[in-house]
Amino acid sequence: MTRSVAAIKEFAIGIFDGPHATPKPSEDGPIFLGIKNVTDEGRLDFSEIRHVSEADFAKWTRRVKPQQGDIVFSYEATLHRYACIPDGFEGCLGRRMALVRPDLRKVDPRFLLYFFLSPIWRAKMEAITITGATVNRIPLTTVPNTEVSLPGLREQVAIAEILSAYDELIENNRRRIALLEEAARMLYREWFVHFRFPGHEHVKVFDGLPAGWERCKVGDLLELRYGKALKEENRTGGPIPVYGSSGIIGTHQTALAAGPTIVVGRKGNVGSVYWSPVDLWPIDTAYFVPREQADLWLYLALPSAGFQNTDSGVPGLNRNFAYSRNLIRPPESLRRTFIDTVEPMFAQRTALENYNKKLAQGRDLLLPRLMNGDIAV
Known part of the structure; x- marks a missing residue:
């Protein structure tokens, strides 16, 4: 099937980063979404939550407020962490976190998440990673211009269905x-x-x-x-x-x-x-x-x-x-x-x-082949 080659910004409404600071501690309130809340496997983990107070929430979402379908990711220190924001999430981006807001007319959020988890995207990000004395960083100014090859929307949905079946199990x-x-x-x-x-x-x-x-x-x-x-x-x-x-x-x-x-x-x-x-x-x-x-x-x-x-x-x-x-x-x-x-x-x-473990191995074997177009769906 035909694939479109374009910069990632052509498939997204926008790419935003979070605040470059940390809010005052709060006992409750919206979630301050940090790197520790995103797993290597592409899931959100709320076993340890930092909160931001309702009074401060507007300040911390001034640049962007995560919404359903956004793909959040880490761009500094611990890299290559991605997850999709679910329906009903109330929170803001933490430090060293950013998000891609997909254009739903062009890309399925679930597919985009799997694409970001694939070796194809990882290699592209490693190629632009800046190695620092203390931490490594993906320059957010470069990410939007990174070229990708994506299939049509119907094929994206079909691929996402196959991979998500593994993840649901x-x-x-x-x-x-x-x-x-x-x-x-x-x-x-x-x-x-x-x-x-x-x-x-x-x-x-x-x-x-x-x-x-x-x-x-x-x-x-x-x-x-x-x-x-x-x-x-x-x-x-x-x-x-x-x-x-x-x-x-x-x-x-x-x-x-x-x-x-x-x-x-x-x-x-x-x-x-x-x-x-x-x-x-x-x-x-x-x-x-x-x-x-x-x-x-x-x-x-x-x-x-x-x-x-x-x-x-x-x-x-x-x-x-x-x-x-x-x-x-x-x-x-x-x-x-x-x-x-x-x-x-x-x-x-x-x-x-x-x-x-066997399910994850099966999914991980399929992932690059589906993303490369080696397997027709």
């Missing part, structure tokens, strides 16, 4: 994974916080604890071992997940630690807790628990230990501080019963995660 599986995790956490709270474990009616309570339970320190249960630095350019890609304090941040060919095990955030996302069912490489912003000490009860118990140090003068999570935190330890038999109960949930979670 992936997103459905993510929701199922979240439900499985929440079910396990609810069961943990029922048994070990509210003390409504199997047979609790027949167990006496002494000093606020069921008989056979005891108060202990985190240091009595585990050792926190340091992760090891592994820069992004040194990650070879492969079957081994690389963990930081914000979760999986890449892959590698070799492992530093054996799984299944627990990862605890040391710097950055301090006190975060992750379960890795497989061998892994935790980097130096995280601790890991030796495999022989890690189990699902401990994974679900650790968030209640309160690792978030409130002393702003102390960066990161100190091991001795972590070891000093309190936990309640149930009898070993009950701990084992709980693990046996939740293990099928986590096995299903792992199966869904593996399925999502």
Whole structure:
């Protein structure tokens, strides 16, 4: 089919950047959309939100207010992050964020998002990236004049339908994974916080604890071992997940630690807790628990230990501080019963995660071929 070759500005109503500053902190209000809210896979992530007050919102949207169908992207520091603004979004662009407003008569927003995620566009952006002493930057004055080759609107819609089918399956599986995790956490709270474990009616309570339970320190249960630095350019890609304090941040060919095990955030996302069912490489912003000490009860118990140090003068999570935190330890038999109960949930979670990896691989194989026109639709 015929493709149109033109500068990206010919397919867009406009390309706008956000404010070059940060608003005063606000407890609520519209979203201040930052780089951390956009994933590498092209999704918006609102697990951590910064707000802008209603009073300041007009100031921060004076240049542009994101609307449904806009493609937001990062142009400085962390590059190559793109996402499509959904219906009902109320927020403004954060620092180092910009957006493309598609001309709907010429381009389908979903297609444009996939195009921006493709190797074709990435190569064009890398060719114009300015390498700085501290951060890299895509010059926004050059982006509008970058030439692209796009198919007709009907073909764009067809391509977007094919690729979005993969992403919808992936997103459905993510929701199922979240439900499985929440079910396990609810069961943990029922048994070990509210003390409504199997047979609790027949167990006496002494000093606020069921008989056979005891108060202990985190240091009595585990050792926190340091992760090891592994820069992004040194990650070879492969079957081994690389963990930081914000979760999986890449892959590698070799492992530093054996799984299944627990990862605890040391710097950055301090006190975060992750379960890795497989061998892994935790980097130096995280601790890991030796495999022989890690189990699902401990994974679900650790968030209640309160690792978030409130002393702003102390960066990161100190091991001795972590070891000093309190936990309640149930009898070993009950701990084992709980693990046996939740293990099928986590096995299903792992199966869904593996399925999502295959779906993502399939989508990523199709993406460049569809964008190049190698596959007719």
